[in-house]
Amino acid sequence: MKKIINDPSTVVTESLRGLAAAHADLVRVREDPAVVIRADAPVSGKVAVISGGGSGHEPLHSGFVGRGMLDAAVPGAVFTSPTPDAVQAAVEATTGEAGALLIVKNYTGDVLNFETAGELAAADGLDVRSVVIDDDVAVADSTYTAGRRGVGGTVLLEKIAGAAAERGDSLDVVETLARQVIGQVRSIGVALAAPTVPHVGTPSFDLGADEIEFGIGIHGEPGRERIKAEPAEALVTRMLDAVVEDLPFADGDRVLLFTNSMGGTPPIELYLAHGIAERLLAERGITVARRLVGPYITSLEMQGISLTLLRLDDDLIELWDAPVHTPALRWGV
Amino acid sequence: MKKIINDPSTVVTESLRGLAAAHADLVRVREDPAVVIRADAPVSGKVAVISGGGSGHEPLHSGFVGRGMLDAAVPGAVFTSPTPDAVQAAVEATTGEAGALLIVKNYTGDVLNFETAGELAAADGLDVRSVVIDDDVAVADSTYTAGRRGVGGTVLLEKIAGAAAERGDSLDVVETLARQVIGQVRSIGVALAAPTVPHVGTPSFDLGADEIEFGIGIHGEPGRERIKAEPAEALVTRMLDAVVEDLPFADGDRVLLFTNSMGGTPPIELYLAHGIAERLLAERGITVARRLVGPYITSLEMQGISLTLLRLDDDLIELWDAPVHTPALRWGV
Amino acid sequence: MGCTAEDIAGALHAAAGVIAEHRIELIELDRAIGDGDHGENMNRGFTAIVSTLEDKVPDGPGAVLKLAATTLISKVGGAAGPLYGTAFLRAATSLGAVEEMDGPAVATALRAALEGVQARGKAVAGDKTMVDALIPAVAAAEAAVGETGADVTAVLAAAAAAAAKGAEDTVDMVARKGRASYLGERSAGHLDPGARSTALILGALAEAR
Amino acid sequence: MGCTAEDIAGALHAAAGVIAEHRIELIELDRAIGDGDHGENMNRGFTAIVSTLEDKVPDGPGAVLKLAATTLISKVGGAAGPLYGTAFLRAATSLGAVEEMDGPAVATALRAALEGVQARGKAVAGDKTMVDALIPAVAAAEAAVGETGADVTAVLAAAAAAAAKGAEDTVDMVARKGRASYLGERSAGHLDPGARSTALILGALAEAR
Numbered sequence A, B: 001m002k003k004i005i006n007d008p009s010t011v012v013t014e015s016l017r018g019l020a021a022a023h024a025d026l027v028r029v030r031e032d033p034a035v036v037i038r039a040d041a042p043v044s045g046k047v048a049v050i051s052g053g054g055s056g057h058e059p060l061h062s063g064f065v066g067r068g069m070l071d072a073a074v075p076g077a078v079f080t081s082p083t084p085d086a087v088q089a090a091v092e093a094t095t096g097e098a099g100a101l102l103i104v105k106n107y108t109g110d111v112l113n114f115e116t117a118g119e120l121a122a123a124d125g126l127d128v129r130s131v132v133i134d135d136d137v138a139v140a141d142s143t144y145t146a147g148r149r150g151v152g153g154t155v156l157l158e159k160i161a162g163a164a165a166e167r168g169d170s171l172d173v174v175e176t177l178a179r180q181v182i183g184q185v186r187s188i189g190v191a192l193a194a195p196t197v198p199h200v201g202t203p204s205f206d207l208g209a210d211e212i213e214f215g216i217g218i219h220g221e222p223g224r225e226r227i228k229a230e231p232a233e234a235l236v237t238r239m240l241d242a243v244v245e246d247l248p249f250a251d252g253d254r255v256l257l258f259t260n261s262m263g264g265t266p267p268i269e270l271y272l273a274h275g276i277a278e279r280l281l282a283e284r285g286i287t288v289a290r291r292l293v294g295p296y297i298t299s300l301e302m303q304g305i306s307l308t309l310l311r312l313d314d315d316l317i318e319l320w321d322a323p324v325h326t327p328a329l330r331w332g333v
Numbered sequence C, D: 001m002g003c004t005a006e007d008i009a010g011a012l013h014a015a016a017g018v019i020a021e022h023r024i025e026l027i028e029l030d031r032a033i034g035d036g037d038h039g040e041n042m043n044r045g046f047t048a049i050v051s052t053l054e055d056k057v058p059d060g061p062g063a064v065l066k067l068a069a070t071t072l073i074s075k076v077g078g079a080a081g082p083l084y085g086t087a088f089l090r091a092a093t094s095l096g097a098v099e100e101m102d103g104p105a106v107a108t109a110l111r112a113a114l115e116g117v118q119a120r121g122k123a124v125a126g127d128k129t130m131v132d133a134l135i136p137a138v139a140a141a142e143a144a145v146g147e148t149g150a151d152v153t154a155v156l157a158a159a160a161a162a163a164a165k166g167a168e169d170t171v172d173m174v175a176r177k178g179r180a181s182y183l184g185e186r187s188a189g190h191l192d193p194g195a196r197s198t199a200l201i202l203g204a205l206a207e208a209r
């Protein structure tokens, strides 16, 4: 393993220091427990939107702290959900009368740790609610699994919930919107090469030279199925079919198409895949009304991409278009 | 090699189609020869700022086309400078009375092809000038080399020249500012793992498990020296020393610090390196007045980073802060 | 003779040593069917327990276990943090304010731990989780109490042996809870990392007696 | 007997075949001391020449070479595109409007090509570039003209053999021009890809006679 680090056990803290130095106008960082807080938090009268999870998926979540998106992000160790006291510290730094919404990705660890944090916040008399996002169609949503994972849809959810909170919506409304987004967003991911976790030092899984992990998670958990490498046209078709047919998305729908790099797939390939996806959706009569293309929810240096579709309505479009100013996402400001 | 492509020979074209689909509000794309043009070009009365080079360094240059930056980008084949007729097409689509500035990275191929294009433009009676950026301190600037390479400084140059043109500066002024930037920007890069060019199919160079290529270029050209892998603190110190002592940058200077990922190095490592660089500069009495952190000039999926320092004055700061709206860089809009 | 607070602190120290020794093994087990952090997570938690206990050992076995619980909750994260945290917390609560922990108390504490893990994580026998090490451990501990009465050592030894066996039995299971469940049938043929760490911890506690 | 436009078109066709055959070799040479695209670039250019000539072969050797030149300039890119483009352009110009190219004309065209490459690229002998294949090729062609008079085949054969030798000699050189120069001393021990492609092209032209 070669990485630009000093020591696997201090990677997260040292990286957050760099984030704080680079974006002092947007965020402040607390160490131990690690929390990234919007520079002007608490914003009085505003619902706080908070998310978190294992590190290694940057810019998720810390890169999305700032005006119009998250009030705080709680970064755990690499690929490890953060502890309840860290979440509690985030709540304390950001949450007032208007309450807070915790955005939790559906992994056993995230759910359990945020659950405990929610109980601690309730004990402090704060109105803190949680929503659990589970948009990954790769996993069967049955009693035989821990349920679907939260993946690419998380980015869109954080933007939309953050915009709702920023325009002054109540916690009830922000929560309802969040549940609406969760209900109509779906994703699928693939991996071409595995990431290497700093404290592990070897790739998270071994893929043959002609193999693709179809339905990969964002923690280097092996996916659901291994397929033979295939041309982009076939791969994107396979991915989009899985996503479109799941909700299902239908002729006449307006959607946001989010083409995401898992980290190690460069823009030239990402845009190539995006172009194919746009064409295939047009063929299905689905209108791509908004799009996001880039590495926004990653898995360290994993090579691969994910595709996320969110069904839009006018209000969601307004919230998506609303100004946002964070380290990784910025417009209208 | 595993890549999300259909055919190595159509990668660039197919990728540009995705770019056009994703950012139709910002750019339009012409194929054969491939040119990415600002959507509202030609902007009447404005100096056109044009750059280009081999593909595989995205978002450079095509991701920087739009308001406040480039009027056109000319993407060659992967790692291969574009041909004169492609540059000529970019000039034709963007350039009027006010003339154009061509930003050329100092590589033999780029210089020769843009030179020919410039001659063709002059023959058409257009006022087209070129500046050649050569900010890479890894290469000795002597008669024994092709001269220093154009690397990270290119991004900053494109932003600043683009902002000057956008505010209505004449070609004389834009050219003078560009030469000023070139005079006071310096960079160095390192690689931890090689990229793979689609039509080659094997990594561009072979690095041992404990080796780092110090002074790497952005085309996977081997660097100047191979060093043993070392902790981030030592590596960033070594890189910054090389950059600071070259110009030299001195106590009291205000600088823009650009910490760039070569593609495969994830944000967690990049911000870690950035934090170290900020601290080391503070120790030298150099004020980091502006910063840019991210993968902005890459080498496909190469793992590594580069550090760029630009000495700032008030005018350069104003130009840096000016609104920009492109696929990859956006603020103030 | 029962265990004092000091004994339990010592046993946790021993458990921390065993976890550190098996850190890579647990990482590798988790790498195969999870995300590769279990060894790192557990090691971080137990290292923290040791350094907390170095400052001061609280009064009474229950207080020591409670301190271990809160340390695990605030240092481990992931799925294992809250689950092991709950296990230690419930065990601590079951002890109340006793000065020494005897054999029956061990069995009671283990059952409380199991119930806590199941309350939090909803896993049942056969789901390929730490529960599959804990269920046989509790049964064996209770049986040992029935046979040997108050002997802490024997109760812990029985629990540890049963946990080890229970962990081994997870190999053939298809995961239905936790990250390994995403793999479906592909999760079979691998030892569950959490079951393995449960067996390691119980083994260390038994040895320390 | 001299070469007609058709002969030259045929020879370029043959050169395209040789370049295609050696595409990977040229890529590998460039991968070692450059950026690995030389084989791809040259192959793209010569493939384009062939398909342009399939449409229509222009009148006269000069016109054919000029068409090859503009095709290379607009299809190859990189350093090789403008350099080879200039070489072919200058060679074409040196021929003027002759109907057939004889031995002396070949030597003149080669010298014009060399001068063009040097005017554009500023490389001198020993810089480890295509110039190191061209210089001996021109010298050998001119010597052959002195000995054998007007025989195109002999002139081309002499040039090709000298170019091959010249290319080989680049192995020991330290690059001072082009991308390989960034390597400094580390560029020694490798064959220059552009010198190799020059030798391959001249070899193919000579064979095609």
Ligand SMILES: Nc1ncnc2c1ncn2[C@@H]1O[C@H](COP(=O)(O)OP(=O)(O)O)[C@@H](O)[C@H]1O
Residues within 6 Å of the ligand: A079, A080, A081, A108, A109, A110, C030, C034, C035, C036, C037, C038, C041, C042, C077, C078, C079, C080, C081, C083, C117, C120, C121, C122, C123, C128, C129, C130, C131, C177, C178, C179, C192, C193, C194, C195
């Ligand atoms: N719902 C659950 N109930 C009981 N144990 C569980 C549950 N989910 C996961 N586990 C246990 O947690 C272990 C994984 O822990 P760890 O790797 O530290 O957390 P994470 O899965 O969040 O990375 C699994 O091996 C399993 O034994």
Ligand SMILES: Nc1ncnc2c1ncn2[C@@H]1O[C@H](COP(=O)(O)OP(=O)(O)O)[C@@H](O)[C@H]1O
Residues within 6 Å of the ligand: B079, B080, B081, B108, B109, B110, D030, D034, D035, D036, D037, D038, D041, D042, D077, D078, D079, D080, D081, D083, D117, D120, D121, D122, D123, D128, D129, D130, D131, D177, D178, D179, D192, D193, D194, D195
């Ligand atoms: N200044 C120069 N003069 C002559 N030949 C040169 C010069 N620079 C480079 N070359 C030739 O070009 C070859 C490289 O061509 P190519 O790989 O296609 O372009 P690039 O270096 O732009 O990738 C070198 O091997 C060398 O022979």
Ligand SMILES: [Mg+2]
Residues within 6 Å of the ligand: A054, A079, A080, A081, A109, C035, C037, C078, C079
């Ligand atoms: Mg984990």
Ligand SMILES: [Mg+2]
Residues within 6 Å of the ligand: B054, B079, B080, B081, B109, D035, D037, D078, D079
């Ligand atoms: Mg090249």
Ligand SMILES: [Mg+2]
Residues within 6 Å of the ligand: C030, C034, C035, C036, C037, C038, C078, C179
């Ligand atoms: Mg794990």
Ligand SMILES: [Mg+2]
Residues within 6 Å of the ligand: D030, D034, D035, D036, D037, D038, D078, D179
């Ligand atoms: Mg090359």
